[in-house]
Amino acid sequence: MLGPLLALLPLAAWALQWVLARALGALQPLQRDLAGRAATELQPVRADAAPEELQPLVQTLNALLGRVRELLEAERLFAARSAHELRTPLAAARAQAQRLAVETNDAAARERAHRLVAQLDRLTALATRLLQLARIESGVALAREPVDLAQLAQLVVDEFGAPDQRSRITVDVPPKPCSVEGDVDALAIAMRNLVDNALKHAGPTARVAVRVGPRAIEVCDDGRGLDVDAITRLKRPFERGAQPGADGSGLGLAMVETIARQAGARFELEPASPDGRGLCARLRFD
16 A cells, blocks of 8 residues: 555656746846845846745845835934034034133133133034035945056045044055046045044054055054954944044045955955054945
């Protein structure tokens, strides 16, 4: 009685394997499409590439991607509008604080007014960076044109003209142009943030080296360095290093990460030396 049934088992196993292979094979184009996307690529999946039996799955996935896209856009617009709305009252408050510092005869009040101006300047810088981040994340008006990294690095470093800054920076650029494709303004923001971050967080006596190579730029310092977990966190918005007394919004390296992604580059952070001292930030253009 069992003999015929046992004889059919290999055939049944083969049929089951064929059905599973066919079903999984239909999912492969969908899997390749999703696996090849960057984290910010949330456009709908092509429904015509899937067989009829998978159409409900594709439609559900596209609806989910659409909701995620809408939420991210709403968050970006909120940050941009909030930052924009903050700039006018901040400017007015700063003007009033400056006026108080000039007009008062009370030395203690004058000192408090100067501290208030400094705090308002930091808030204004934060609002400006939020606007920049929102613009960069949206991808609006970002150009794709040849950019000479060597020339751009020299121009950015020259912006740090204060004696206590410029004397700590060395620049090593090749004599020939090092061209990549990208938005010159966005890449300038990224470079500026890397140099500014190194100057602020490596320590007041640390040296900063800016080097440009074939399709890459790196900014390294010889400060005390950070552990691996801290380095990983630095790419997230509002994360800061642990340097005592360091000031900043925590947005600089998050902006660099976003700009690198938009430019098709890789943003790498690692210790500058085998003993863990210093920090090297690198942009590699593939």
